[in-house]
Amino acid sequence: MAFSKLTDCLYVVAGGVFPKCNTAVIIADEVVVIDPGCEVEDLRRLLISLDLNLKDIDTVILSHIHPDHITHAARLQRLSNCRIAANEITAPLFNEKEAMKQFLGFSKSNPVRKAWEQLVNERMYGALDEGRVDEVLSDGDRFSFGDITLKMLYTPGHLPDHMCIEIIEPNLVFASDIDLTEFGPFYGHPNSSIGDFKESIRKLQHGKYNGLISGHLKEPLVTEYIDRLTAYSRQIGIREDLVLSAIIGGAKTIPEITATPIIYPSFPNVVYLQFEKWMIEHHVASLVAAGLVSEDKGKLSSI
Numbered sequence: 001m002a003f004s005k006l007t008d009c010l011y012v013v014a015g016g017v018f019p020k021c022n023t024a025v026i027i028a029d030e031v032v033v034i035d036p037g038c039e040v041e042d043l044r045r046l047l048i049s050l051d052l053n054l055k056d057i058d059t060v061i062l063s064h065i066h067p068d069h070i071t072h073a074a075r076l077q078r079l080s081n082c083r084i085a086a087n088e089i090t091a092p093l094f095n096e097k098e099a100m101k102q103f104l105g106f107s108k109s110n111p112v113r114k115a116w117e118q119l120v121n122e123r124m125y126g127a128l129d130e131g132r133v134d135e136v137l138s139d140g141d142r143f144s145f146g147d148i149t150l151k152m153l154y155t156p157g158h159l160p161d162h163m164c165i166e167i168i169e170p171n172l173v174f175a176s177d178i179d180l181t182e183f184g185p186f187y188g189h190p191n192s193s194i195g196d197f198k199e200s201i202r203k204l205q206h207g208k209y210n211g212l213i214s215g216h217l218k219e220p221l222v223t224e225y226i227d228r229l230t231a232y233s234r235q236i237g238i239r240e241d242l243v244l245s246a247i248i249g250g251a252k253t254i255p256e257i258t259a260t261p262i263i264y265p266s267f268p269n270v271v272y273l274q275f276e277k278w279m280i281e282h283h284v285a286s287l288v289a290a291g292l293v294s295e296d297k298g299k300l301s302s303i
């Protein structure tokens with residue numbers, strides 16, 4: 001089954017791994033959809049099983065601007081005239097897709113931009129559609145829908161606009177791309193931040209939730225999430241060791257480091273190589289800041 005019932009009011013439609021994501025659905029006074037990146041047909045099946053349909057959706061909430069999370073937002077808005085809610089960083093990016101491309105590092109001068117647009121249009125079709133955010137959210141904002149209250153929790157790092165959504169009554173957190181996948185944390189954009197990501201992981205670990213809903217795990221609800229988050233965060237350190245090891249081994253530039261993939265197992269698409277390069281750049285900056293690597297005229301060396 002593509003969806004699971006977590007409580008009487010809360011469901012998750014499994015989208016799973018990138019380029020899809022898991023979608024949370026709340027059925028209370030309103031029909032609320034968080035991150036519509038699952039298959040629309042699976043979302044429709046869930047709603048039909050509850051004597052509802054896509055046109056009954058009242059609100060779509062976006063956790064952040066990534067195409068695999070916003071995929072069907074504009075389409076659902078066209079179908080149901082639902083309001084779209086997003087935080088103050090995400091909102092203008094959703095309303096203006098050129099701003100979104102620049103935010104993600106794919107400005108017109110980036111030679112990988114076309115390949116990225118092609119990837120989005122082939123595998124996350126709809127994410128670049130024009131749509132509008134009707135309600136701008138801030139950190140700590142609360143919404144009550146019948147028996148369920150949602151609270152917005154800023155958790156930057158993955159991207160500066162990344163936000164988790166606390167679901168207060170069952171005491172769960174929709175953790176979006178703090179997703180506990182085997183791949184590990186993704187910070188593959190120029191404005192991603194390893195330090196912020198670690199801090200956001202710690203924030204969730206202190207949340208005292210009954211469980212975490214991952215944006216990408218096949219079994220989305222994780223109850224033993226505190227230990228899992230520790231292991232997840234540790235992957236950042238492992239990657240950093242591998243980057244340092246490559247520099248000690250003689251790699252002097254980012255392309256020389258990425259000649260042997262560290263984060264992705266391989267690069268089926270030039271876009272993934274771009275993500276790898278941006279992630280390695282963050283690690284190099286972190287190693288330079290820690291005094292373990294020096295940079296002289298664009299050449300890296302270990303200290």
Ligand SMILES: [Zn+2]
Nearest residue numbers: 064066158177
């Ligand atoms: Zn994301």
